Amino acid sequence: MTKALLAALLVAAAAPALSQQAPAPPPVPVPPQIERLRDAALSDDYAWDIVEGLTTEVGPRLAGTEAEARARDWSVRKLRALGFANVRVEPFDMPVWVRGEEKAWITAPFPQPIVVSALGNSGATPPQGIEAELVGFDTIDQLIAAPDAAVRGKIVFVSHAMPRTQDGSGYGVFGRARREGPSIASRKGALAIVVRSIGTDYHRNPHTGVMSFAEGVTPIPAGALPLPDAEQVQRILKRGQPVRMRLVMTPRQIGTRQSGNVIAEVPGRDPNAPMLLVSGHLDSWDLGTGAIDDASGVAIAAASAKRIMDAGRPLRTIRIVWFGAEEPGLFGARAYRAAHGKDPYYAIAESDFGADRIWKVDSRLGKDREAEAKMLQRALNPLGIVPGALDEAEGSDISVLLADGIPGVGLSQDGTHYFDLHHTPDDTLDKVDPEALRQNVAAWTTMLAVLSGGIEPHPNRRKRR
């Protein structure tokens, strides 16, 4: 038995004694309307239709490119066809980086090709590439501790392995190799850096992702190796002979381009009631078709709002935001905050952790709304969802609004397999399990129903049979 489990059981056993002063009132039952909406959503097809359509008819949609612009056009058509109100694009400008050629070889002592992809904002080699000694570090801290002389004029390799977790909590600390490594290596005079992909799968697909060179630091080529290649390089380094790598990597910063947020609404009965915001991001990395990151997210957000709209009119307006340019650094989120940060929100939420089942619900609705938060937990429980924290919520784009203190809900997807696909060519439609997607829509529909202020059935629509 784990200590945590033991502690939980002890607390449970002690609970009756502790609460002897006043018996807790029985919990308010979940209204049948909410249960019906939740259970009906388990047959949802709206979300699959959006994921299939966006990934097939647009495909990859790198922020700031014409592909992302086509995705916005597609989205406006789709959201209008679904019957949402106030469908629009809110454009903004952003700096755009695009991938070029990317090839790598070990040239000595055992010549062979190695798979590599550039990290977002990577610098470039000359077209003919560079060749230099490769110096390996087991962790980012080892690189930090290394004297400049050990790195200067060389290509740096950081091999730190991120473990598999359900909640994705390894991404923060192990992702440092990708996010901080390039600046550290450049400051020490390295010619380039390659890191073990921040991922958990053993396929020859690198995990890209954004990095930014710190102020004043010269951009150098920065790439990610798939796990099989990273471990191959480690084995070669362990032989103890000097290792040389050739690297061709020619991405470019192409200047300022337009991106945009796509917004749609389900108008509430009370235009003055603070609204609900549900979201995901429309852009994807260029290597895959962004099926799990984040076509599924925008689909889940819109499908759940659509299911509420089909059922009747909620008291509160539900606003759907499909953010642009999340991947290169929350450009859409910041533009949205500048335009709408002061709008009144009852709660905000984002789906951006794949398409696997929701396993936990966190929320941060405030002390005075604890009964509502607990109702939400109870309503989600039949979907196999664990009650989580009452003082937490998260989301990538919405983090800038949560930081302003706006109430939020976090419906946590199971991330056990997320980093097998995240930011790789393998992020494609076949990785989305339609049943898991439906469970997500059911959870989001439930959340909207609980927080909607009540849904008034359409008066002019008869129930069929």
Next chain:
Amino acid sequence: MTKALLAALLVAAAAPALSQQAPAPPPVPVPPQIERLRDAALSDDYAWDIVEGLTTEVGPRLAGTEAEARARDWSVRKLRALGFANVRVEPFDMPVWVRGEEKAWITAPFPQPIVVSALGNSGATPPQGIEAELVGFDTIDQLIAAPDAAVRGKIVFVSHAMPRTQDGSGYGVFGRARREGPSIASRKGALAIVVRSIGTDYHRNPHTGVMSFAEGVTPIPAGALPLPDAEQVQRILKRGQPVRMRLVMTPRQIGTRQSGNVIAEVPGRDPNAPMLLVSGHLDSWDLGTGAIDDASGVAIAAASAKRIMDAGRPLRTIRIVWFGAEEPGLFGARAYRAAHGKDPYYAIAESDFGADRIWKVDSRLGKDREAEAKMLQRALNPLGIVPGALDEAEGSDISVLLADGIPGVGLSQDGTHYFDLHHTPDDTLDKVDPEALRQNVAAWTTMLAVLSGGIEPHPNRRKRR
């Protein structure tokens, strides 16, 4: 219950009645020496050492290239270091095809990149590529039935899906799209052909493999799409609008080059006794490091021979052959047959179906050696190996010798996951399970021990403790 299972049970139930005439003699027990060798091989490290070394220190080794030559040098050093006798390379010439650039895009109606790799012997596009309408066929027979006018000037796509099987039996019939499709498409005037990879995994890694244009047929570019891409193209075609593809594929035939077979021996006590031949192939496709195809095969063959050699002197010579140039079309096998087809063989065997566990033993030793074949089945049974046919044996390179009527043994590896990796970039060391590899070595060691004619322990070596 399946019909096959029911039939098997009925036969088993009927057996006592059928054999009432004469009770079968009790089977000859498996000699303890063989059981000891078998069980000790379950701790084998020789095979892993070879697979790890060859894939790390050489990497990909396309037939006829300098990489395959480096692999031969590596092999001679390794086989000598292991103490084998008569270690040598037997060179031969062969035509060599090498990969160039390979890129593809759907250009209409939904522009997006598609992953592709050229099939071995594919023709080339001009450097700037070609662009044409894409015409899809669900099966190779549909392509055959299509009028030339439906194909002429277009790019052909065949989407037939190979099912997953344990014995790999789908490869023959479903592989027709790869092997025959290019010639059929070229005859009908197609500009190029792309096929759904002959594979079972959903990663963005195409499955290459050899094809040959029929006599007099103009070579056209011929490529394989990974399953996610093939299904994406199918979805796009199903939208019903004309679909256009751009294809850049620039492989080359570079003329005649040298390859070679690497041969080593465990000399038998009786130089006149027909020998045992164990084999695999040294070359690999260029996309991966050929860990399962076929570094594992050469490793299993050599490791089992080494274990016999460590135990003592077999009556029969054991010859190890690491064939060159299997992938482009059995060039090493044919050169070997020309030089050694008339040598006396007691049995031949090849490991070339991955690195998963042996699940079945077939053999074709002849009617007069049925007792020996059944002893082999009994000796392998504790390893979880099913007794198979007594009139069958197979192997890719050794097929040319089996066709001459030479006796053979087929130790069948479980192929359930083989076509997830076969001929892809994903064929790398991390896919080899050391425990499954050891079970292979145990099975092969057992086979050699049963057929060796008896192993005489080394007289001058004392047992330690």
